[in-house]
Amino acid sequence: MKKLDVPQGTLDLMILTILTREPMHGYGISQRLAVLSHDHFHVNPGSLFPSLYRLEQDGKLKAEWRTSENNRRAKYYRLTASGRHQLEQRRERWNRVSFAVTSVLEGA
Amino acid sequence: MTLLHRFGSIVRWIARRATAEQDLDDELQSFVDMAAADQIRDGATPADARRRAVIQLGGVEQTKERVRTARHGAWIDEFWRDVLHGVRQLRRAPVFATTVVVTLALGIGANTLAFSIVHAVLVRELPYPNPDRIVFVWFSPPDQPDARDGSTLQNYFAVRDRSQAFEFVGSTSAVQASIAVNPDDVAGGEPVAGPRIHATFPPVFGVQPVLGTWFTDADDPATAARKLVLGHRLWQQRFGGDRTVIGRLVRVDGQDATVIGVMPEGFEILNGETQFWTPSRWSEATMASPSRMLVVAARLKPGVTIPQAQAEMDVLAGNLAREFPQTNKGWSIHLESVYDTYTWRARTPLLLLQGVVALVLLIACANVIGLLLARASTRQQEFVMRMALGSSRGRLVRQLCAESVLLACLGCVCGIALAFAGLRVFMAQNPMTWLPRADGIALDPGVLTFAVVVSAASSILFGLLPSWTVSRRTPTPTIKSTTGMGGVPHRQLRGALVSSQVAVALVLLIAAGLLVNTIVRLSLNRPGIDPTNLLAFQVRLPLGEMVTPTGRDAGGFFTMTFSPRVSQIFGQIQDRLAAVPGVQSVAASVVAPATPAQFQMSVTATGQRPEADQVREPIGWFPITPDYFRTLGVAVRRGREFTTRDSLTSTPVAVINETLARRLWPGEDPIGREIAIDFVNDRPRQVVGVVADVRETSRQRDFAPHVFVPDAQLPLASRGWFQSPRLTMTYLVRTASDPLQLIGALRSAVSEVYRSQPIYGIKLMEDAMEEQLASWEQYLMLLGAFAAIAALLTIVGVYGLVAYGVGQRTHEIGLRRALGASTAAVLRLVLKQGLLLIGIGLAVGVTGSLAVTRILQGLLWGVSPTDPLTFALVTVSLAAAALLACYIPARRALGINPIVALRVE
Secondary structure (H helix, E strand, O other): OOOEOOOOOHHHHHHHHHHHHOOEEHHHHHHHHHHHOOOOEOOOHHHHHHHHHHHHHOOOEEEEEEEOOOOOEEEEEEEOHHHHHHHHHHHHHHHHHHHHHHHHHHHO | OOHHHHHHHHHHHHHOHHHHHHHHHHHHHHHHHHHHHHHHHOOOOHHHHHHHHHHHHOOHHHHHHHHHHHOOOHHHHHHHHHHHHHHHHHHHOHHHHHHHHHHHHHHHHHHHHHHHHHHHHHHOOOOOOOHHHEEEEEEEOOOOOOOOEOEOHHHHHHHHHHOOOEEEEEEEEEEEEOEEOOOOOOOOOOOEEEEEEOOOHHHHHOOOOOEEOOOOOOOOHHHHOOEEEEOHHHHHHHHOOOOOOOOOEEEEOOEEEEEEEEOOOOOOEOEOOOOEEEEOOOOHHHOOOOOOOEEEEEEEOOOOOHHHHHHHHHHHHHHHHHHOHHHHOOOEEEEEEHHHHHHHHHHHHHHHHHHHHHHHHHHHHHHHHHHHHHHHHHOHHHHHHHHHOOOOHHHHHHHHHHHHHHHHHHHHHHHHHHHHHHHHHHHHOOHHHOOOOHHHOOOOHHHHHHHHHHHHHHHHHHHHHHHHHHHOOOHHHHHHOOOOOOOHHHHHHHHHHHHHHHHHHHHHHHHHHHHHHHHHHHHHOOOOOOOOOEEEEEEEOOHHHHEEEEEEOOOOOEEEEEOOHHHHHHHHHHHHHHHOOOEEEEEEEOOOOOOOOOOEEOEEEOOOOOOOOOOOOOEEEEEEOOOHHHHHOOOEEEEOOOOOOOOOOOOOEEEEEHHHHHHHOOOOOOOOOEEEEOOOOOOOEEEEEEEOOOOOOOOOOOOOOEEEEEHHHOOOEEEOOOOHHHHEEEEEEEEOOOHHHHHHHHHHHHHHHOOOOOEEEEEEHHHHHHHHHHHHHHHHHHHHHHHHHHHHHHHHHHHHHHHHHHHHOHHHHHHHHHOOOOHHHHHHHHHHHHHHHHHHHHHHHHHHHHHHHHHHHHHOOOOOOOOHHHHHHHHHHHHHHHHHHHHHHHHHHHOOOHHHHHHOO
C-alpha cells in the first residue's frame, strides 16, 4: 500500500501525543508513528528531526541522552509542562477540525 | 511563546552551536544504528541492513541541513557560517580578494572624500538662527540679471528705509587697517582685513557678540568711529583670548580706538578673512558716489517669503532707475538666500565632482562584477556539489551575498582609510582660499554613514548579478562537463560590462580633457605683464602722522588733509630701492597690478556733454608712480608714462589704456585731450599716454577700461572713509636675478627712509599670478585624478574580461589551431569581439559626452563643451588603451598549444 504524506501541521501534534506515554528517541517515535497509523504514515527523518529540534527549541520538549533498552545510547525526548499544554490546545483544535470535516463529508 | 523567550532560545542555541552540531551527528548515527539493528533482526545481513538504514534516513547531510534551517535564528547561524566560509574562500584566492578590495576602496574612498567636501560646503546647516530668512540684496547691471554687484550708498539707504519686507537691513564694505595691541606701538602690525559695517549687520544674521556689545545705531559718528569689535581669530591671535579685553584702548591705523566687543567663532561674512569690524557713517555728501562697494544683507520679517520681498525690490529698482538714472538705469535688484550666496560658486564644481566619483564607483562595481563572474565560473563545481548535498538555491545565493557583503565591508574600511589620507592631502592645499566653508570638511558621522550606505548599495549591485547567474544553473548538465561554462547569458553580460565601462570612462575622460584644456588656456591667458623676477611688497604709512582731520564739511562728512610728505616719502623709498644693487627698475601703485580694480571712478571726456540719463560706468582707477609701465613690462602705445616731473604743481595728467581710449574717443588720438575723474577735489587731467591693456585676472576674457594717475598728483585735501588706502603702497621691484635674494637689502633701504617701517605682503608676482590659477588647478587635479582612476579601472576591467573570455575559449582555440586555423584567423577571432564591444562603448560614450558636457559650460574657459580636438584626442587614446587590453590576451591565445588546450577537457 502506498504511504500517505503526513498532513500539513499534524506532525507536531502526533509527536507530542506519542510522547505523552513515555519519553522516546527519534527512531522510536518514527516506528511508533508507523505502528499507530497502521503503516499509513512513514515519516522521513528529514521531516521528523527538524520538528523535534524546533519543538525542543521552543521548550515543548526536553531532550537527554540515555541508554536504551537495547543498551544503545540514544537521545530521549520528554514532554514538558508547556508541551503538554500545547498538546491539549492542538488536540482540541484538531478534534474540532476533524469533526467539522467529517460532518461536511457525511452531511453532503 | 514570548518574544523574549524566543530570543533567549536563539541566544542559547547560538552559544551551544558547536555541541549542538555534535549532538545532531550522534543522534542521526544512533538512528541509523537502531534502524540497522531492526533490519538485522528481520533477517538482513549487517552490510545490507546498514545500507537500507541510510536509505531510510534519506541522506545524512540533507537531513542535517533541514534540521539546521528549521531552527529559530537559523539565519544568524547561517549568515555567520557564510561569512566564515567567505573568509576561507577569499583567503584561498588572495589575488582576487585584493583586486576586488582595492577596486572597491578606490570607488568608495573617492565617493567618501567627495561627499565630505559636499557635506561641509553644501549640506551643513549655516550657523545662524533661521538662515532661510537671511537674504543678500544684489544689484545687477543691464542684461545681466543674475550678476551680483554691490550697492551704492543711495541704493542701500533706499532699500533700508523704503522696504516693508525686511526686519533688519545691514551693509558691509571691506577695509584694511593695522591694529596695534599696544597703543605705544606707533607703526602697528601687519594690516588685517575687516569690514566697515553698518550697525544692523549682525542682527541680520542673528549673531550676538560673545563678549561685550555690538555698535548701536545711537553711537555718535564722532565717537563711534573709535570703537572696534574684534573677530574671534584676531582676538585669539593678537589678544591671546584675553577676556578682559573689553574697554581696552588699541591703535587702529595710528588712532586710538576702544574694543567694545568680540564676535563668536564662525561668524564669517562672505569669506573667512574678516577679523574686525568698525562702524560706518555716511553723509549726504557722498550719497551720489557711483561706487558699488557695499554688500547689503537683510533679514526677512517672519512670514515674508523671498518672492514677496523680490516683488517689492522689483518696484524699488524701477523707482531708483527713475530717481537716480546715472547709476541705476537698467539695473535690477535680485534677492538671494544666504545659503545660495555662500555656495553658488562651489555648487556646480562640487556636484560635478560628486557625479564623477559616482561614475568611478559604477566602473569599480562593473569591474567587481566581472571579477565575480569569472570566479563564479571557476567555482561552478563547488556550487554544484553543494546543491547536490542539499543546499537550496536560495541558500547558495545567500552565501554569495554574504561574500559580497564581506568584500564590501573590507572595501568600505579601506575606502574610508583612503578618504582619510586623501582628505589630509586635500586640506594641506588650503582649500579655504577658493572653497567657502571648507574649514568644516571632516569625516564626521554623517560622512561615514554615507560611506557605509554607498558600500551597502554597491555590494547589492555587484552581489546580486553573479548570484542571479549562479542560481539559474541546474546541477545536472554542469556537473557532467566543465566546458559548458561561460554560456550565452554570461557572454552577453560580459559584453555589456565591457561596453558600458568604456562608455562611462570616455565621458569622464572627455570631461577631464575639456577641463585640462581650460587650465592650459587660462595659464596661457596671462594678464599682459611680465612677472619674471618681479617682486611685490607693501609699505604702509601711519594714518595718525600723515593725515590731519579738518572737521566736517557741509554734508557732515569727515574732511582731512594729507601731508605732502606722503608722496615725498613714497618717492624717496622708490629712489632708495632703485639704488639697491641688482634692482633694474622700481615702481609703486596703490592697487597691486593684475588684481581686480579696487577703486572705480566715473570718467568723462571734457567737452563731451555728459548725458543726464547716460549710464556712468565705473572705471578702474590706479594711482601709480613713475616707471610703473616700464617695471611691469607694459607697452606704452602712444605718448609717455609718468615721470618725477608730474607733481602737484605741474599740469594734472593721466594715462589711459587702449580700451578706455576706444571707449572715449573711438578712432581718434586721445593724446592732449582732457578728462574729468569724479575723485574728491580732483582737477581735469590731460591725457599724456595710452598703454596696452592688462587683464585684472587670468579668467578675464575681455579687457576693462583703466585710468592711471600719478600718485604725487592726488589732491591733499580730501574727505571720505575710503581715503586711507592711499597710505598703503605696493612696490614692484624688477631685478636681474632671483628677487628673493635681495629682500634683506630692500628692507633696509625702506627703513633708511622712514624709521623702522615694516615691509609686508612680500610676494613674487609669478606666485601671485599662479595663485589665481591655483584654486582651479587644485579642483581640476582632483577631478583629473578621479578620471584617471576611472580610466585605469576600465582598462584593467576590459583586460580582465577579455582575458577571461579567452581563457574560456582555450579549448575552442586549440581545436581551431589543430584544424589548421592561421595565426591571423585566431587573432581576428579574439579581437573581433573585443573590438565590437569597445566600438559600441566608444560610440555610446561620445554621444553621452555630447549630451553631458554642457553641464561643464560654466567651468570651461576658452573651450567649447563639444571641442572636437578634445573629443578626438581622448577617444583615440582610450580606444588605443582598450585595444591594448584586448591585444595582450589575444597574443596569449596565439601561444596556446593545441595539444594542451584539447587536454583541458
